[in-house]
Amino acid sequence: MVAxxxxxxxxxNPATEEPIGSxxxxxxxxxxxxxxxxRAAFDHSDWSHDVTLRVHCLRQLxxxxxxxxxxxxxxxxxxxxxxxxxxxxSHLEGPVNDLxxxxxxxxxxxxxxxxxxxxxxxxxxxRSLVREPYGVVGAITPFNFPHQINFAKLGPALAAGNTVVxxxxxxxxxxxxxxGRIIAEYTDxxxxxxxxxxxxxxxxxxxxxxxxxxxVVSFTGSTVTGTAVMAAAAPTITKVFLELGGxxxxxxxxxxxxxxxxxxxxxxxxxxAGQGCAFTTRLLVPRKRYDEAVEATAAAMAGIAVGDPAxxxxxxxxxxxxRQRDRVQDYLDLALAEGGSFACGGGRPAGxxxxxxxxxxVIRGLDNSARVAxxxxxxxxxxxxxxxxxxxxxxxxxxxxxxxxxxxxxxxxERAAGVAARLRTGTxxxxxxxxxxxxxxxxxxxxxxxxxxxxxAGFEEYLETKVIASAVxxx
Numbered sequence: 001m002v003a004x005x006x007x008x009x010x011x012x013n014p015a016t017e018e019p020i021g022s023x024x025x026x027x028x029x030x031x032x033x034x035x036x037x038x039r040a041a042f043d044h045s046d047w048s049h050d051v052t053l054r055v056h057c058l059r060q061l062x063x064x065x066x067x068x069x070x071x072x073x074x075x076x077x078x079x080x081x082x083x084x085x086x087x088x089x090s091h092l093e094g095p096v097n098d099l100x101x102x103x104x105x106x107x108x109x110x111x112x113x114x115x116x117x118x119x120x121x122x123x124x125x126x127r128s129l130v131r132e133p134y135g136v137v138g139a140i141t142p143f144n145f146p147h148q149i150n151f152a153k154l155g156p157a158l159a160a161g162n163t164v165v166x167x168x169x170x171x172x173x174x175x176x177x178x179x180g181r182i183i184a185e186y187t188d189x190x191x192x193x194x195x196x197x198x199x200x201x202x203x204x205x206x207x208x209x210x211x212x213x214x215x216v217v218s219f220t221g222s223t224v225t226g227t228a229v230m231a232a233a234a235p236t237i238t239k240v241f242l243e244l245g246g247x248x249x250x251x252x253x254x255x256x257x258x259x260x261x262x263x264x265x266x267x268x269x270x271x272x273a274g275q276g277c278a279f280t281t282r283l284l285v286p287r288k289r290y291d292e293a294v295e296a297t298a299a300a301m302a303g304i305a306v307g308d309p310a311x312x313x314x315x316x317x318x319x320x321x322x323r324q325r326d327r328v329q330d331y332l333d334l335a336l337a338e339g340g341s342f343a344c345g346g347g348r349p350a351g352x353x354x355x356x357x358x359x360x361x362v363i364r365g366l367d368n369s370a371r372v373a374x375x376x377x378x379x380x381x382x383x384x385x386x387x388x389x390x391x392x393x394x395x396x397x398x399x400x401x402x403x404x405x406x407x408x409x410x411x412x413x414e415r416a417a418g419v420a421a422r423l424r425t426g427t428x429x430x431x432x433x434x435x436x437x438x439x440x441x442x443x444x445x446x447x448x449x450x451x452x453x454x455x456x457a458g459f460e461e462y463l464e465t466k467v468i469a470s471a472v473x474x475x
Contacts, residue, residue, distance in 0.1 A: 009200040011174055014081035014318040015309055015355040023173035026199040031165075031207050034195035038136045038163040039213045041192030048133050048161040051106055057189045058103040058159055064186035065096045065179070072147075072178060079174045080146060081318040081356075082272060083309045090436070091272075095148040098454075101438035102159035105459050117472060124472040131463045133161030134239065135215035138208040140229070142221045143171035143320045144275040144378075149243075150176055152442075152453045153218050158193070160462035162216070165195045167205050171320050173198035209233045209240075216462065219243070220277075222376070223402075223447045241451025241461055243277070243443055245376040246404030249397035250280035251419060253390060253410040258289060259296050261409040264432060265382060266300035268407070270316045270360040274380035275324075277448075278405040278427065282373060284393050287386035294364045294384050298343035301360040301382075306349050316380050318356040325356040328379030331372055332361060335383075340366040345380070368396050376402070390415070394422045403445030405429070426452075 008022035026034075042048055065072065073087045082091040115127035139153040146168060157164050168176035180196040183189050197204065205225075209217050209232035216239045219229045223244040233240045250265045252258065265283045274281070285293035309317035319325045332346055345361030360380040366373055373383045387393040397406060407429040410416035420428040426444040427435040436442070441455035452458050 009170070009173075011079055011172070012321070013078050014320050017322070017354055017356070020078050021174070023177055023198045025201070026197045026204065027201065028204065028207055030199075031167075031197055031204050032211075034165045034197050035136065035138075035208070035211050035213050037192035038165050038195050041190055042133075042135050042163045045190050045192075047163065047190055047193055048135075051109075051111070051161070053188070054159055054161060055103045055107045057187050057193075058099055058106075058155065060187040061183060061189075062096060062099040062103070064182045065099075067186075068178075068182060069093065069096065072175075075174050075178060076147065077309050079172050080143065081309050081320060083311075083314045083317045085312050085314070086272060090148055091145060092147050095151040098438035099151055099155050101454075102155035102459055105156075105456060106159035109459075115467075126470045126472055128468045128470075130466040130468060131460070132466060134462060134464050135162060136213055137162045137164045137216045137218060137462060138211075138214045139164055139166045140205045140208065140217070140219045140221065141166065141168050141176075143169040144272070144277075146172040146175040147179075149220050150179065152458070153220075154179075154194070156454075156459040157216075157218070157462045158189075160459060162462050163193045163195075165197060165208060165214070167197050167199070167208055170198075170200045170202060205229070206232045209238065210236070212236045212238075214238055216241075218451075218453075218461070220453075223449075226449065241443075242449040243451075243453055244404075244447060244449040245402055246277045246279070246444065246448050247282060247374060247376055247400050247402045248278060248280045248405040248407070248425065249282045249284050249393075249400075249423070250407045251284045251387075251393045251397055251409070251423075252286065252293065253393070253408070253412075253415065253419065254286040254289070255411045255415070256409040257411065258285070258293055262293055262296040263300040264409070265407075266297050266304065266360070266362075267315070269382045270301065270304045270380045273316050273319050273358065274360075275319065275378055277376070277378075278442075280405065280407050281377065281382060282368075282397075283382050283384045284387045284396055285384060287388055290384070290386045294343050294362060297382065297384060298362045301344045301362055304360050306357065306359060307352060316360055319358060319379060320356065322356055324378065325358060328358050328377055328381065331375070331377045331379070331381065332358075332363075335363045335366070335370070335372045338366060338370045338372065340364060340370065340372065340383075343384075368399055374400065390419055394419060398422075398424045401447045404448035405435075405444070
């Protein structure tokens, strides 16, 4: 079901600033119907009890998405501004392939665990632990990696036996709506199990959180909005789990290959115009090599292709909207006001007069107290900070309201592992290691959220735990 009110709203190509089409503009009544459909499907169908059906439908969906991958690729490049190279990985094909994991997990999961017989309070009792779905899941997703985040919520929530109301970001309605069409046309999902509500009205997300027919709210987005989600869900004690912002540190130790490390840091923050909550946006380098590190990072940034996301050479495409571009530019202006300077970038790239582009930027000359070093910018902006050894680097990295991700580079694997262990973050990459995988839980510490997505831990976020205790009858 793709809900829509009487009107439509435009979706815009961020590389050209031109409208590319329209999407159904749902209203509050549409959201109410979607929640009602999800509630009815959970309460009055076999979906929550039929693991075989759920596995079958998810595998159908994965196959159907794969069959339509080229059309989805074109939509993703045009609507999201995602560089087409990355649609072969984390922007599209990776998330589609990853739907196999929740299906396989549901098929092989121990839904009931025998705890054996004990005699609490002197009564011989056989105990069983049962895992079962919560009910209706309200999923609210952002614009930056729509397929990855939509599927990271839909896959495990559905595999666990829940029904879902998905509210995608207003900037990227087509990515979600096409998935709804594919579900309707090519799968056996029962009516009401998956409900996709596209809308320009951001307040519909709050409506979803407040409704007492919703059992779980799964939100990915900014920390500011995450607090509003928690507040909206609080009166009904609805379970909320959140994947929020980050200001992740890329820590370079004094024995690392500085050129390689700085090159990796430049690439990490420039891909998809820096629009990733887990991207490492603070580069921490040894103080005695600070100038060398800034120079190496700026040189690497200069080699990063910026421009048309449909070009396979492009690494850094546009920001999603004029609003987001202006927000990033405001932070760049703030960096100068705070006493920093640009080693490269600092505004619109030369030769790109259309599109919401910001050049990959290196900020130098500030410390970790600067706002641009503490607040999430969500653009291709890297702040280079100096540290005075391993302990100081850990202290600076941890001196943040966020704790989503981090990276450590060193020629000594044991030393790097020691630093990684001291970082208060949900994920850490050591010397370029990749933590992202369907079987790996993802989430953050502190104001970067609570709960986990993906992996078995992400699957279990959508399950309740019940204990059944049966008295043993003597014969």
